[in-house]
Amino acid sequence: MTIPSVSPRGGKRLTVKAMAELLNVSTATISNAFNRPDQLSEAKRRWILEECRRLGYLGPNAAARSLRTGRTGIVGVMLADNLAYSLTDPVANEFLHGVAEEFDRRQLNLLLLSSHDDDPCRNRLQESMVDGFIIYGWLQESATYDRLLRHNKPLVAVDFDLEGCTWVNVDNYDGARRSAEHALATPPSNVAILGLRLVDSDRVCRVRDRELFNEVRAISVRRLHGYLDALSTAGHTVSPERIWSTPTNNHQDAYQAAREALTSSPRPDLLLCMSDRIALAAIQAALQMGLRVPEDLRVVGFDGIPEGANIHPSLTTVYQQSAEKGRTAARIFLGEQEDRNVLLRTRLLVRESCP
Template sequence: MPRVTLQTIADRLGVSRMTVSNAFSRPDQLSPALRERILAAAQELGYVGPDPAARALAKGTTGAVGILLTDSLRYAFTDLVAGSFLAAIAEELTPTGLALTLLTASGSDDLVPARDVAIDGALVYSCDPTSPAVAWLRRRKLPMVFVDQERAEDVPSVNIADRDGAGAAARHLLDLGHRRIAIATNGQHGRYGFITDPDDVVEGHSSRQRRLGWFDVLKPAGVEPVVIRHPLERTDDVRRDTRTLLDRPDRPTAILCFSDATAVGVLQAADDLGLRVPADLSVVGFDDGPLATQLQPALTTVHQDVEEKGRLAAAALTEAIRRSRTGETGPVPHVLLPATLVVRGSTGPAPL
């Protein structure tokens, strides 16, 4: 069957091709009656609409923005905090008509998403700053916003005060009398398991800032924490190594976790060994996502406003795209949202 085009509809109705095109792209140029006739004919003939690639070429815009994630897209669909962040972005973008395209930081020889996918701009979310994908976005000179990334002077950014929040969590445990404290953190690359030198591993921005915040408080108090490290989604590995950690005679009385999801693995390990939380072990998470209040006991954690972070990131990107199109210059905005400790039932005084 021959492909139905704008000219096909124009020939059917005895009007110009431009008139038919206006019915789809500039409806204010036609009378309601004429536009209705054109749309009815298009439906009858099975016309699927203007070719997106041709329309993008003509307008100089794709109508889509990318979000560059870590190596695995699975994280975007399984992590509740990442899901809330993406939902807030989508909600903020809805009135603009921009679509959201997920990009992985990895690719193949034939397809590198950051290089090959047509987008008008990109959010770079919690990625390795040395990633080739970030370099490709820069090379394309696309408007960008960094989220949970090391700040760059020429790129707008939205970050959380991770270091302050982590420091508050560590101070809370010291105030409760804990001195045998462990850390369960995350990483996407490098060594996993028990880490003897945290300075010797590759970390993302949030991981590094939270580690610095914990150590800012623990080291002056003379506390040398044991550190275990795993990819964010590998709670089973966290559970296994925490079990090993808690099965020692000198087991920690408290554990600081990179995230609420990490805390799940820690709590499971404590339960495996019959340890009571918080009587035998205090646990602190980070994020204050939906999990925090669903756990038993409810999780002491550091709150970050994930939805506000998503809204601000999307707004910053649409503004960066607008400025790129108009050639407007000016200061590049950098937003730092607070991170505050929320004390619940998973922390208590150090056991005697």
């Protein structure tokens, strides 16, 4: 069957009703061809789409549909880091996987947004398209929070506390403290801490007299306090000179910090690392320097990414429930879980790097 070519009257955009009349089918059939392909045979769906394309009909108007229902079926996930970095970070990947599992089940879509986008027009357009926001990670620019709050849409925060907003966090303090207590059961001679985003610097640096980020917002500062409290209880002190901060959770920065720590005097025989990526880079640096792990140097990580179990020596680390963070945030957003703050527990995984 072939439909003669037509032009919309007065050059106006074709509607779903007009297309239904032209193709002699119901408006629901046209809508299903675009939005619910499982409701039609493949042959019929293909025919409808081909005819719509030939006649210049682009499909049901999503913007108009959202005005009728008040929902677009799209949820914005605002990322503290840029998109390229977030998609290569194993912890962020697990979190997004957890969110996607829940939204796939409800046939909702994700729109990944980056807090690094400084185009106000694009921001307004993208943020107007979504039904609400899940914010992942601490956004240093407070104006972004203020802008999202002004939308008056559902909002869930992950990995930080935001006043007036339900949050999902991991117990970073407890996980860090317990990992340090395990490491200190065999008393070290010298301890160094390899931190992540402890201070406002875009370079690898020692903390020294720099001002730490706010503990309420920066999960790394919570981990630092967990380490320091365990050290203090065990009678150890770590000066700011022995604490490094890396600006990103990538191998290059982590390797640089590890090399600086391992060439400092006195050389540490215990490294407390605030991420598994940092810890893995530290093990690599140590082995390349001829040090034995754990005989000369013991290393503890934080995150529980799969790579830590697949190397030799395998990494002692704190496992955080990254995918569960995503699932929990999504369920709260969807109203399938009580709208209250959630603090997820961690688990210590003892392996070869710090037995």
